[in-house]
Amino acid sequence: MKSSLIIGSGIAGIASALRLKKAGYAVKIFEAANHPGGKLHAFHLGNFRFDMGPSLFTMPHLVDELFQLFNKNPSDYFVYTKKETLCNYFWEDGTRFSMPSGQGQFLQKASKQFDVEEKQLKKYLIRNKEKYDLTADLFLSKSLHTWKTYFSFKTVSSLVQAYKLHLNDTLNGVNKKYFNNRHLIQLFNRYATYNGSSPYKTPGIMSMIPHLEMFYGTYLPKGGMHQITKSLYKLALEQNIEFHFNESVDEIVIDGNYAKGIKTAKGLYTADIVVSNTDIFTAYSKLIKSDRKPKRILNQERSSSAVIFYWGVDKLFPELDLHNILFSDDYEEEFNSIFDKKTLHNDPTVYINITSKEVKSDAPNGCENWFIMVNAPGNFGQDWDTLIKELKQNVIHKINRVLNCKIENHIIEEEVLDPRKIELKTGSHLGSLYGTSSNSKFSAFLRHSNFSPDYKNLFFCGGSVHPGGGIPLCLLSAKIATDSIIAHD
Ligand code: FAD
Numbered sequence: 001m002k003s004s005l006i007i008g009s010g011i012a013g014i015a016s017a018l019r020l021k022k023a024g025y026a027v028k029i030f031e032a033a034n035h036p037g038g039k040l041h042a043f044h045l046g047n048f049r050f051d052m053g054p055s056l057f058t059m060p061h062l063v064d065e066l067f068q069l070f071n072k073n074p075s076d077y078f079v080y081t082k083k084e085t086l087c088n089y090f091w092e093d094g095t096r097f098s099m100p101s102g103q104g105q106f107l108q109k110a111s112k113q114f115d116v117e118e119k120q121l122k123k124y125l126i127r128n129k130e131k132y133d134l135t136a137d138l139f140l141s142k143s144l145h146t147w148k149t150y151f152s153f154k155t156v157s158s159l160v161q162a163y164k165l166h167l168n169d170t171l172n173g174v175n176k177k178y179f180n181n182r183h184l185i186q187l188f189n190r191y192a193t194y195n196g197s198s199p200y201k202t203p204g205i206m207s208m209i210p211h212l213e214m215f216y217g218t219y220l221p222k223g224g225m226h227q228i229t230k231s232l233y234k235l236a237l238e239q240n241i242e243f244h245f246n247e248s249v250d251e252i253v254i255d256g257n258y259a260k261g262i263k264t265a266k267g268l269y270t271a272d273i274v275v276s277n278t279d280i281f282t283a284y285s286k287l288i289k290s291d292r293k294p295k296r297i298l299n300q301e302r303s304s305s306a307v308i309f310y311w312g313v314d315k316l317f318p319e320l321d322l323h324n325i326l327f328s329d330d331y332e333e334e335f336n337s338i339f340d341k342k343t344l345h346n347d348p349t350v351y352i353n354i355t356s357k358e359v360k361s362d363a364p365n366g367c368e369n370w371f372i373m374v375n376a377p378g379n380f381g382q383d384w385d386t387l388i389k390e391l392k393q394n395v396i397h398k399i400n401r402v403l404n405c406k407i408e409n410h411i412i413e414e415e416v417l418d419p420r421k422i423e424l425k426t427g428s429h430l431g432s433l434y435g436t437s438s439n440s441k442f443s444a445f446l447r448h449s450n451f452s453p454d455y456k457n458l459f460f461c462g463g464s465v466h467p468g469g470g471i472p473l474c475l476l477s478a479k480i481a482t483d484s485i486i487a488h489d
Pocket residue numbers: 007008009010011012013030031032033036037038039040052053054055056057247248249250277278279282306308422425426427428433434461462463464469470471472474
């Protein structure tokens with residue numbers, strides 16, 4: 001039996017482990033933390049439960065697929081429900097919009113709310129779908145780093161129609177071409193944050209993200225986001241995948257053009273292949289002790305990070321749903337602050353996620369568990385303690401203004417996560433949430449491949465390599481990496 005070693009048990013590490021097991025490999029996963037899941041983790045604060053990182057879940061079939069690989073019924077492990085409301089949006093001028101998931105309903109409601117013709121909205125959504133249909137096969141399911149990919153009819157056809165992708169315009173530029181209403185433009189601009197980018201820099205092709213959200217829908221696993229990790233971990237144990245927790249990998253041991261194995265404090269482990277699920281920057285800067293480093297890739301701009309306040313709140317807010325956004329009045333300045341000034345804007349967009357709306361046991365009776373996230377620059381050594389103190393006041397003032405309450409009187413539990421801690425806890429370079437940013441039209445091509453160009457049996461998966469960050473793309477990275485391994489056999 002061939003053997004494999006995986007560094008890191010993030011979602012892509014676990015998915016790669018399962019796929020390799022299915023392909024007949026013996027699999028050992030080495031994890032620096034004492035738990036699986038990486039960013040997809042959870043914790044308790046008093047009587048409240050919180051998901052630590054991801055809160056938005058799309059394309060659940062990519063998780064189901066992993067159970068089906070082993071002829072298991074996914075719902076015996078993992079149950080989720082579709083959300084009818086995608087997000088509740090709030091603006092400072094009192095405008096509110098509860099965005100329905102169904103396209104027909106959205107068209108009707110948005111047309112009235114934002115004073116735009118349904119026909120125009122539909123035109124935009126159709127173009128977004130077209131962008132997705134043209135590129136999904138090329139960007140999401142294949143390696144962009146093998147010549148074979150470019151020889152398929154579909155790829156050539158996508159490249160010929162590249163003019164339809166709005167690569168030379170920004171997302172904001174495209175949205176402004178379609179719409180005049182500033183609230184609607186802001187709503188569609190927000191999709192840039194789904195991969196940690198700025199709508200004023202990321203190319204117009206990103207308008208395919210609202211199509212994805214509307215077409216596939218958004219979901220919440222029964223029991224919260226952490227169930228994704230817990231259910232896949234259970235499956236992995238049943239398949240005799242071996243987990244080594246609290247065992248950080250210090251080195252990928254290289255022998256000529258091969259990765260011979262890995263080194264931890266407990267010794268050397270050798271195997272036929274090594275898969276790294278660590279951040280690619282960390283892999284090259286700490287684990288591969290060689291001068292052969294892809295400097296251009298490692299110097300690329302990173303996605304945004306975040307500051308998260310986890311609040312146990314002793315009041316119910318019926319106007320809020322699972323996903324809620326309180327928009328900044330100056331969105332452009334907010335992104336300038338994050339990406340150019342590397343600081344926090346004083347009127348931040350505030351995202352409030354409340355799983356207790358759906359998972360009643362996540363908060364005591366009459367209470368809610370608020371996960372409040374504000375997009376932030378990476379960790380460049382800013383004075384975070386001062387920034388977070390100011391941010392907390394700005395967030396409280398914003399919530400009080402928009403929801404007409406005195407939230408500070410209702411916070412009974414608090415924990416804070418910031419870019420420093422994200423970097424420390426998950427090894428994410430600068431604390432980025434989604435690996436490299438998508439602020440350039442070339443970013444898809446600039447992400448590191450899922451295989452090493454230098455060492456024949458070394459592979460990469462996870463949010464910092466192709467095709468990018470976020471749970472669905474990480475799951476796809478595991479598939480592309482294992483497809484490369486099988487092709488290499
Ligand atoms: P990671 O989760 O990054 O895990 C890597 C693992 O490797 C960690 O467990 C780490 O301990 C381990 N490791 C690192 N170095 C070593 C070493 N040397 N030896 C051993 N182990 C090591 N995505 C969404 O889809 N929806 C969202 O709503 C969303 N929101 C987010 C909010 C926050 C606050 C954060 C932080 C992320 C969010 N994301 C979201 C992004 C998503 O969480 C990530 O893209 C995804 O979970 C990354 O998975 P990964 O497989 O790359 O591994």
